[in-house]
Amino acid sequence: MHVQGTGARSAGVVAGLAAALAFATSGPVVKPLLAAGWSPGAAILVRLTLGAVLLAGPAVLALRGRWSVLRADAATVVGLGLLGVAGASTSYFLAVDRLPVAVALLVEYTGPLLLVLWSWLRTRQAPSRTTLAGAALAMGGLVLVLDVTGSLRLDPLGLVFALAAAVGNAAYFALTARPIALPAVTLAGAAMVVGAATVALLALVRVLPLEAPDVRVDVLGARVHWAVPLAVVGVVPTAVAYGVSAVSVRLLGERVASFLALSEVLFAVLLAWVLLGEAPRGVQVLGAALVVAGVATVRRGADRDVVSGAAPPPADVLAPAPDQDLDPPAGRATTVSPRA
Numbered sequence: 222m223h224v225q226g227t228g229a230r231s232a233g234v235v236a237g238l239a240a241a242l243a244f245a246t247s248g249p250v251v252k253p254l255l256a257a258g259w260s261p262g263a264a265i266l267v268r269l270t271l272g273a274v275l276l277a278g279p280a281v282l283a284l285r286g287r288w289s290v291l292r293a294d295a296a297t298v299v300g301l302g303l304l305g306v307a308g309a310s311t312s313y314f315l316a317v318d319r320l321p322v323a324v325a326l327l328v329e330y331t332g333p334l335l336l337v338l339w340s341w342l343r344t345r346q347a348p349s350r351t352t353l354a355g356a357a358l359a360m361g362g363l364v365l366v367l368d369v370t371g372s373l374r375l376d377p378l379g380l381v382f383a384l385a386a387a388v389g390n391a392a393y394f395a396l397t398a399r400p401i402a403l404p405a406v407t408l409a410g411a412a413m414v415v416g417a418a419t420v421a422l423l424a425l426v427r428v429l430p431l432e433a434p435d436v437r438v439d440v441l442g443a444r445v446h447w448a449v450p451l452a453v454v455g456v457v458p459t460a461v462a463y464g465v466s467a468v469s470v471r472l473l474g475e476r477v478a479s480f481l482a483l484s485e486v487l488f489a490v491l492l493a494w495v496l497l498g499e500a501p502r503g504v505q506v507l508g509a510a511l512v513v514a515g516v517a518t519v520r521r522g523a524d525r526d527v528v529s530g531a532a533p534p535p536a537d538v539l540a541p542a543p544d545q546d547l548d549p550p551a552g553r554a555t556t557v558s559p560r561a
Contacts, residue, residue, distance in 0.1 A: 271455025302415020365508025
């Protein structure tokens with residue numbers, strides 16, 4: 222066992238912010254492709270397949286030949302691939318097809334609140350007032366950043382898809398944060414394979430239509446082949462983002478990491494300003510400040526919740542040290558228990 226220090230926490234925050242920035246690049250890059258006739262299903266399938274291929278090398282290297290660890294943690298890998306990768310991304314795109322993007326995002330990003338509620342129900346320990354105050358600040362700020370105003374068309378099925386995306390969002394952090402022996406990047410890579418296979422199956426049974434015309438699109442003022450934006454999406458907001466995010470979740474724990482991930486929306490607004498000239502409104506700047514304040518408050522409350530038992534500690538605290546032998550002795554099975 223090893224103890225998480227300030228350096229590990231700082232590294233987790235930096236990794237979380239880097240992952241959020243990487244995730245935020247997907248919208249501006251893939252949007253022109255969808256406008257040119259590509260279906261969301263086709264874009265998701267190519268994105269996850271590329272991500273799985275790119276993460277394969279780092280995932281195998283991190284595993285260091287300990288295939289027994291991958292087999293022992295197969296349930297977590299499959300759950301993460303089904304819910305946190307394929308489920309979250311597919312449900313979100315289906316929700317966007319029926320709801321305004323801001324509404325779909327707002328509902329999806331209630332995932333951190335679902336995690337707080339689940340921990341509350343599971344442990345029967347109420348979160349600290351600090352945590353609840355931080356959650357309220359962050360979600361209120363998110364509403365302002367997304368600027369959810371005016372007349373909204375709230376399609377019932379669209380809301381169901383958005384809620385499914387929120388569950389997938391919560392499952393991603395809960396499963397990634399488990400104190401298992403599988404390295405974070407290996408978990409991300411293996412789950413990406415499961416996610417890509419799941420989306421391919423959904424496309425095969427025609428739940429997700431596949432439309433992939435041979436087109437050229439405008440990306441950042443340049444006319445490029447469709448393969449260019451997909452290559453960027455497969456590398457930055459998929460392989461890099463998921464790999465780095467998994468490390469952040471292990472270091473910070475599900476609760477802090479999930480609220481820190483709200484910064485993806487802030488980065489998306491910033492990128493729209495820098496790349497598309499869409500300057501944020503004053504209310505969005507205020508909302509961004511509230512999100513930052515809320516995340517910082519949740520971070521303070523998380524320590525109290527861990528002590529009281531209302532929240533599990535980060536997996537980095539509970540996982541075996543990197544130099545510990547993780548292979549089971551001959552004739553014995555190793556069982557890695559999920560957090561209580």
